[in-house]
Amino acid sequence: MPRKSEGKSSVIPTPLSSRGGREREPLPLSERLHADARFTGRGVTAAFIDSGFFAHPDLMTPHSRIHAFHDVIANTGGTELVGVADASSWHGMMSTVVAAGNGSLSGGRFKSLAPDLGLVLVRAGTLSRVHHDDIARAIEWVLVNRARYDIRVLNISCGGDYEASYLDDPMSRFAEACVRAGIVVVAAVGNSGFKPGYVVPPASVPAVISVGGLDDEGNPHLGRLSAYRSSYGPTIDGIQKPEIITLADWIPAPILPETPTHREAMLLRKFEKAADEDLRRLVDEHPGLFPALDMAKHQPPYLMRQVIAAALRDEKVIHDHYKMVDGTSFAAPIVTSVVAQMLEANPALKPAQVKRILVQTAKRVPNIEFDRQGWGAIQPKLAVEKAIETGRG
Numbered sequence: 001m002p003r004k005s006e007g008k009s010s011v012i013p014t015p016l017s018s019r020g021g022r023e024r025e026p027l028p029l030s031e032r033l034h035a036d037a038r039f040t041g042r043g044v045t046a047a048f049i050d051s052g053f054f055a056h057p058d059l060m061t062p063h064s065r066i067h068a069f070h071d072v073i074a075n076t077g078g079t080e081l082v083g084v085a086d087a088s089s090w091h092g093m094m095s096t097v098v099a100a101g102n103g104s105l106s107g108g109r110f111k112s113l114a115p116d117l118g119l120v121l122v123r124a125g126t127l128s129r130v131h132h133d134d135i136a137r138a139i140e141w142v143l144v145n146r147a148r149y150d151i152r153v154l155n156i157s158c159g160g161d162y163e164a165s166y167l168d169d170p171m172s173r174f175a176e177a178c179v180r181a182g183i184v185v186v187a188a189v190g191n192s193g194f195k196p197g198y199v200v201p202p203a204s205v206p207a208v209i210s211v212g213g214l215d216d217e218g219n220p221h222l223g224r225l226s227a228y229r230s231s232y233g234p235t236i237d238g239i240q241k242p243e244i245i246t247l248a249d250w251i252p253a254p255i256l257p258e259t260p261t262h263r264e265a266m267l268l269r270k271f272e273k274a275a276d277e278d279l280r281r282l283v284d285e286h287p288g289l290f291p292a293l294d295m296a297k298h299q300p301p302y303l304m305r306q307v308i309a310a311a312l313r314d315e316k317v318i319h320d321h322y323k324m325v326d327g328t329s330f331a332a333p334i335v336t337s338v339v340a341q342m343l344e345a346n347p348a349l350k351p352a353q354v355k356r357i358l359v360q361t362a363k364r365v366p367n368i369e370f371d372r373q374g375w376g377a378i379q380p381k382l383a384v385e386k387a388i389e390t391g392r393g
Contacts, residue, residue, distance in 0.1 A: 025318045026218030026250040028109055029098075029334065033247065035380040041100065041114030041340030043347070046153035047183075048099075048333075049138040050092030051125040054085040056254050058101030058111075059119065065100065067149055071123040072137045085256050088127040094253040094325060095157045096121070099333035099340075101254070105321040110252040113380060114337035120149045125158065132160040132201075136171035139202070143178050152343050154178055155336040156187040157329035160201040163236045171201045179207040184343075184351045186211060186336045188328035189242040190231035193372070197234060203242070204235040209339075209355050211332045212241075213248025214365065214377055218324075225377075227368045230328050243355070243374040244362050248331040252322050264289065265317045271308045276301035338380045342387035349387055357386045 030037065045067060059065055070077040085093070096119055103111030124130055124138035135158060142154055156175075166172035178185050187203040189210045203210040213228025228248040233241035255262045267286060271293070274282055283290070283297045283304075296307045316324040339354055349357075361383045362376035 026252060026324060027220075028111070029247065029252070030111075030113060032216060032218075032220050033113070033334070033378075033380050035113045035338075036341060036384040039114075039341035039344045039384060041117030041337065042344055043116075043118075044114070044152050044340040044343045045118035045120060045150050046099065046155055046336055046340060047120040047122060047142045047149075047151045048092060048096050048155045048157075049122045049124050049135060049142070050095055050157060051127060051130050052086065052088030052090075052123050053082045053092040053096065053121040054089035054256060055079070055082045056093050056097050056101065056257070058097050058104050058254060061102065061104045065117065066119050066121060068145075069121045069123070070141055070145075072134060072141060073123060073125065082121060085258065086127075088123075088125070090127075090256045091157070091329065092121065092123070093256060095155065095329055095333045097254050098251060098330045099155060099337045105254070106252075106319055110319070110322055112337050113334065114340040117337065117340045120145075120151055130158045132162065132171060135160060135202070136174055139171060139174040139178060142183070143174060143181060146178070146181055146183055151183055153336055153339050154183050154185045155333055156185070156202050157332050159188065159190055159203060163198065163200050163204070165237050166201070166205045167237070169201050172205045175202040175205045176207050179351045182351065184339050184354045185209065186332050186339060188332040191229055191327050191329075192231040193227070193229035196232060196371070199231050199233045199235045199241045203231070204233070204237070204239065206237075206239055207351070207355075209244065209335065209358065210242040210374075211328060211335045212245040212372060212374065213326075213328045213331045214245045214368075214373075215249040216247060218250035225365050225368075227365075227372045228326070228328070228331075230331075230372060232372050240371065240374065244335065244358055244376065244378050245365070245368075245373045246331045246334045246378045248328050249326040251325050251330045251334075252318060253325045253330065255317075255321055255323055257321070261315075262321070265315065265323065266320045268308060268312050268315070268317055269320045272305075272312065279304050335378060338378060338383055341380065341384050345384050346387045346390060348391055353390055354387075357383050357390065361386055
């Protein structure tokens, strides 16, 4: 199940730049998913439970869309608390920007499917761990405060410590109560595909929309769709999970600003864009930061550029402010953004209707076992069209 250490990108396949000369950068999510551009999540608010958060510029410009922040660990609150980043902020920052970022730092290229989505942020852990009981308390807080902030969706990109029956597990019971109260609950199913049948709460809860992963290598036009290493059921209660899958690899996500990783990424990009005659000087100005470049600085520029390209690949850097990440932690926010589009298109939809529409419009992916994909890959445009049709007449 997603832990905070899994929020950081893991090893990914060879980048696109080395495949027939194609660009390294993945296509925008809207293009990869054929999304409906008419709806942006306007007027919809989603709560996110994670280890921590940061008010990234993609969520703050031209105005803040963060309506509230609550920390169940410290029992404190206030949106001013997400203005300062620490290591625990990274995972939640990425999940919220994948769901609701407007791509301001990328000129709009890496915007989400719901760039007008409002956010309520609930911290339930630290960099190293999010505990089962703390997730339960965070879900309870969302349930209690749903009317105050008009929360329609709850995204949970973390999971419990153990398998448990939804019949007596407190976290599961709070998740089901949220659904009964009118909140669409979306949960990452986890990244333990090597261990069949291992799905933990809240993804194991019947009423929750559990999301598995799909790998399109950053470009669906390549025709190389394959399964991500998602967890899958049956659960301890014999329920098949996940119900649906979506992109879980080659996901553009922000780098936490003003961190060493961010500074190194910007510097590598500066090297990449520099003229040949400036490369050696730039490397000399930053001795010891990139040992491979220090060793290569007396080589011809084309060899130095190979070292730079390798560093960008190893760090998954695709922009001064963004890198590629993977995990069902980021597949779930993509589904959350589609749900926001559906609720904008038809605010009268109930959670059960939203889930049914996503399942009915999903498309099975060839060569992926049913157990791993449920009803298949989400089809955002079809889901929105079905949402509009639902309730007519």
